[in-house]
Amino acid sequence: MNGEIQPILNTRNVSKYFGGVRALEKVSIIIPEGGIIGLIGPNGSGKTTLFNIITGFHVPSEGEVFYKLNSKFIRIDGLNPHEVFRLGIVRTFQIPRLFPSLTVIENLLVTPIGQKGESILNAIRWRSWLEEEKSLIKKALSLLAKFNKLDIAFKYPAELSVADIKLVETLRGLMNPARLYLLDEPLAGLDLLTARTLLKFIKEIRDTYKLTFIIIEHRIDLLMEIVEYVYVLHNGRVLASGKPEEIIQNPDIIKAYVGE
Amino acid sequence: MIDVIGFLINWLIYFAIYSMLAITLNLESGIGGITNFGKVAFFGLGAYIGALMNTYMLLAISGVDVSKAPPYTAEGVIALTRISISNPALVLGIFILSILVSFTVTGIFGYLLTYPIIRVGAGFVGFTLLSIGEVLRAIYINTEFVGGTYGMLGIPQPFMWINNTLLSNICYLLLSISILALIYIISHRILYSPLGRTLRSIRDDDIVALCLGKDVPKIKSKIFFLTSGLSGVAGTLYASYVSSVNPQMFVMLVTFNVWAMIIIGGSESPVGAVVGALILTLVERLLSLTASFYEYLPFTSDYLRPVIIGLIMTIVLVKYPRGLFPMKPPKITKSIVKDLEGKIS
Numbered sequence: 001m002n003g004e005i006q007p008i009l010n011t012r013n014v015s016k017y018f019g020g021v022r023a024l025e026k027v028s029i030i031i032p033e034g035g036i037i038g039l040i041g042p043n044g045s046g047k048t049t050l051f052n053i054i055t056g057f058h059v060p061s062e063g064e065v066f067y068k069l070n071s072k073f074i075r076i077d078g079l080n081p082h083e084v085f086r087l088g089i090v091r092t093f094q095i096p097r098l099f100p101s102l103t104v105i106e107n108l109l110v111t112p113i114g115q116k117g118e119s120i121l122n123a124i125r126w127r128s129w130l131e132e133e134k135s136l137i138k139k140a141l142s143l144l145a146k147f148n149k150l151d152i153a154f155k156y157p158a159e160l161s162v163a164d165i166k167l168v169e170t171l172r173g174l175m176n177p178a179r180l181y182l183l184d185e186p187l188a189g190l191d192l193l194t195a196r197t198l199l200k201f202i203k204e205i206r207d208t209y210k211l212t213f214i215i216i217e218h219r220i221d222l223l224m225e226i227v228e229y230v231y232v233l234h235n236g237r238v239l240a241s242g243k244p245e246e247i248i249q250n251p252d253i254i255k256a257y258v259g260e
Numbered sequence: 261m262i263d264v265i266g267f268l269i270n271w272l273i274y275f276a277i278y279s280m281l282a283i284t285l286n287l288e289s290g291i292g293g294i295t296n297f298g299k300v301a302f303f304g305l306g307a308y309i310g311a312l313m314n315t316y317m318l319l320a321i322s323g324v325d326v327s328k329a330p331p332y333t334a335e336g337v338i339a340l341t342r343i344s345i346s347n348p349a350l351v352l353g354i355f356i357l358s359i360l361v362s363f364t365v366t367g368i369f370g371y372l373l374t375y376p377i378i379r380v381g382a383g384f385v386g387f388t389l390l391s392i393g394e395v396l397r398a399i400y401i402n403t404e405f406v407g408g409t410y411g412m413l414g415i416p417q418p419f420m421w422i423n424n425t426l427l428s429n430i431c432y433l434l435l436s437i438s439i440l441a442l443i444y445i446i447s448h449r450i451l452y453s454p455l456g457r458t459l460r461s462i463r464d465d466d467i468v469a470l471c472l473g474k475d476v477p478k479i480k481s482k483i484f485f486l487t488s489g490l491s492g493v494a495g496t497l498y499a500s501y502v503s504s505v506n507p508q509m510f511v512m513l514v515t516f517n518v519w520a521m522i523i524i525g526g527s528e529s530p531v532g533a534v535v536g537a538l539i540l541t542l543v544e545r546l547l548s549l550t551a552s553f554y555e556y557l558p559f560t561s562d563y564l565r566p567v568i569i570g571l572i573m574t575i576v577l578v579k580y581p582r583g584l585f586p587m588k589p590p591k592i593t594k595s596i597v598k599d600l601e602g603k604i605s
Contacts, residue, residue, distance in 0.1 A: 081470045113473040
């Protein structure tokens, strides 16, 4: 990676063992600030485990994770998930986990941190949080409008199609102003049009707000349209990394995916 | 033959006290996801704090030697009755103070309890709290200055100086209903605020809530502080109304009675909690009327109560699986969305 781009996150020799299973072994990746980075690899190669370590769900067996905050690097491995979130790192889940008893719009509204109405005293005086609530609802609605999904705002997750659930899961992550987004298979199950709209939208907000994205995805054809750099994981190791066009032609990767 | 007005007032005071328990249980269990099978622990603690303050403190301030006339003896009860009729300001003052103290102490007790309960799995929270209730009861039985098995008697009803039972009970009813109204408003506002939304999200899936930046243990302990404190207030009101406390009043059955209320009324919604309390306290009070006919009946109300409550619960749940008044999505979100309609591109 060239020296002029500042990294926002890097992992140094991260390993994770579950009993005898080596889910990750000495994985070192560097995520440049403002980049859209792809993370690909066959099933079981450790992609989601890496996300879990970055977001505080697992503690790495070895190695460190560093994150740039106010132009200083701090270690974030071993922090609690909610602490990691507060540093500006948002993740979405591979299998969507919407809150079943909340409507779509409420699912989106839960995300923003530090809402005024979340303290008991402010919750009782509803005037204190009304203005903030209005602006959050506006933001949620404009997110939905971007995908022509205003009609699902008051539906419950159980009433949605699989693709809509997936989309809402990603949008829920995007509701919060964060710096680094980890999207776990955001395109799975989406139709081509919505998938392209989502990718275009990701690129758009990246350009506007200088955000960073790490995207795990199996739909490599679509992914390669927007990513700038790709890491390939295989059996818990970084098999290759490089620009998308280099990766596509790398015979090792084809072998890892389809076998010999 | 039957004193209708007296019965109504008595029922409504019970209704107010049990509504407080049902509303707070709804807030912590229906919305906050803390399975509280130990509601009676906080109710009982509040009752004992109220009983202690309204007797010992009253006696001590009035210059009675507490060691010679403790409130669980006849001398103590006589002295208490004398003071509570002759010195209304002192009685009322101590009563108000006891409500505040009981809110604080019970609240802190609940807050401290969240430390162990949030760390055991969700299923064990209920059992931990259930056993806390029994432990407290064992402590009451074995502590002499709270009266042991006999409990404490002669807790003054703060309006006893009015010298007219009906009028003083009406005053007490008004006081209870106003406290109930306050608790209802607090619970309603929390439910439909961003805090309520966060609580419901934690109940649905605490892991996702955690990774969306919610400090789940902290939010749970805050809400448990509030609901425990308010159950303590209900306990204090109860102790002063029935004018005595003893360990047998705070058995597990009380907890499950309150659970039955929110199941029938519809968990999640404060309206449901109030309606559930209204129905079940009416059943309870009507059954207590049968006490005068025991010689003609082959059973006592204690055996009839579970049958009737079970029957009501079955009928309600068959017709309305989510209870009589389940929660509706917040209106405020809908109205804001309606305002914004057409402005979103």
